[in-house]
Amino acid sequence: MQILAGPRQVGKTTVARQAMAAFAGKVHYASADLPAAPDAGWIEQQWQLARLMAAQGPALLVLDEVQKVPRWSEAVKMLWDEDSFAGRPLHLVLLGSSQFLMQQGLGESLAGRFELIRVPHWSYAEMRDAFGWDVDRYVYFGGYPGAAVLVDDEFRWKSYVLDAIIEPTISRDVLQLARVDKPALLRRLFVLGCAYSGQILSYQKMVGQLQDVGNTTTLAHYLALLGGAWMVTGLDKFAGDQARSRAASPKLLSLNTALISAQLSQGFAAARHDGELWGRLVESAVGAHLLNNAPPGMEVTYWRERNHEVDFVLRQGDKTLAMEVKSGRNKGALAGLKLFSGSFNAGPGLVVGTGGVALAEFLATPPQHWLQP
Known part of the structure; x- marks a missing residue:
């Protein structure tokens, strides 16, 4: 079968x-x-x-x-x-x-x-080949082929994503199929996960943001359910030690940037000119690409030590690669990559975007390619 x-x-x-x-x-x-x-x-x-x-x-x-x-x-x-x-x-x-x-x-x-x-969310290469999209359009509108024909009318596109994808997924694929004592909390957690996609947020801070008396164990369970529905997940911290990794705060990540954009007040053009928002969408697109297309056995995590951070860490077998995503004009410092390399005896790492591998090239390439010698 x-x-x-x-x-x-x-x-x-x-x-x-x-x-x-x-x-x-x-x-x-x-x-x-x-x-x-x-x-x-x-x-x-x-x-x-x-x-x-x-x-x-x-x-x-x-x-x-x-x-x-x-x-x-x-x-x-x-x-x-x-x-x-x-x-x-x-x-x-x-x-x-x-x-x-x-x-x-x-x-x-x-x-x-x-x-x-x-059958994961559609990749940039698939949306490009099927609909002629450039990478900016993919970063904002994500990888739902059924919604692609509506992008020229952004109100209809957002309504479609909200009504035909987000709502049925939550109400039919999550709430009806798993025990959820606080459905309103789970819905707010989904919205929070999209709003903070690409950011590290402790469960205690999530409780504060959600203004709910629910405990951190409940939030972790609900985040796992949303991840199981391919909506929002929480990346573990890379620590070289599984127990320490699980205990760290998760890095929230939407598994399709359409889930973020459909809830924004800004349209495509305005989002493209908002440097902070666009950077968040780009990092989310990179993370979603890694998670959606990683082969079995490949781990996708993040790393942070005090003020130093690495956006994503790939590990498969004895191979480890740290990645930093840059979406602005300034190449920026790469102190996080350097410290990670020294701490874990890893290679120099990979920069995606400004000063490194072009975003379009990265999103069109399978994640395992970057671990090859």
Whole structure:
């Protein structure tokens, strides 16, 4: 079986429909993205319909938003194993938009039975090739292909991102699928994560900013849920020691700059001429590119020691690379990179933007490229 996992509105269903059109056999498609989440019996009903098709030859079953079904992985395992034992020519594709629940189900029941295909937010290269965007447009409007046709009417674009992406993701992919005792707090945390994207913020300061009596453990849990929905996450601090890394304040990061821009009062032109805001969007675009496209096993963190900071640190195996993002005219000091290099016996590091690798080149290059000799 193949499992496609990724955020809403990035083309998972389109890819599945293309596979359905090319499949040499009968096809059955069903989506669990319903007002009321179906139970495991829904999966069995869809499966039985596909089995009737498979009795006449090869058949393909596509189940969309499968993570919405409680205990979905157990039902899929049972039915898949039955078909494998019986030798039925039934192929299966599952689609899901909750990273947390998909991984939970895969780890619990389906080990060794699936191929996981990650479908992340669209990269700069993909938006450039599909829509002719330059890098500035990508930094502001992000990587949602369905919204790309609306960017010339920024009010409609922002409304689309808010109403068709952000709200369904929070209400359907987070609040309905995980225990959230304070949904209003989670929503405010999402807004805060976008407003402070690219900045290091302790959980205690988050509590103060959110003006809530919730504790830091609750906020950490809610941030993990938002990260599992590919919205906002918190980067760990690189410390060379996992325990110390986990204990440090997180660096907030939006996983698609569209989530930030859709909430701004400034339009594209005004944001481009606001040096501080644009710098934040550029750093968020770089961080999102790293997280969305990092291969399995690659860690993306940040580093800070007193007043010295490194925006991002990549580590894979025994290779470590520190990165600094520069978006202004001034190349600026690189004291953070130098101190990091000396502290961890790393190389000279990489500058992205002014005085280093061009932003467009960096965003069009897989992250693992920069770790190669």
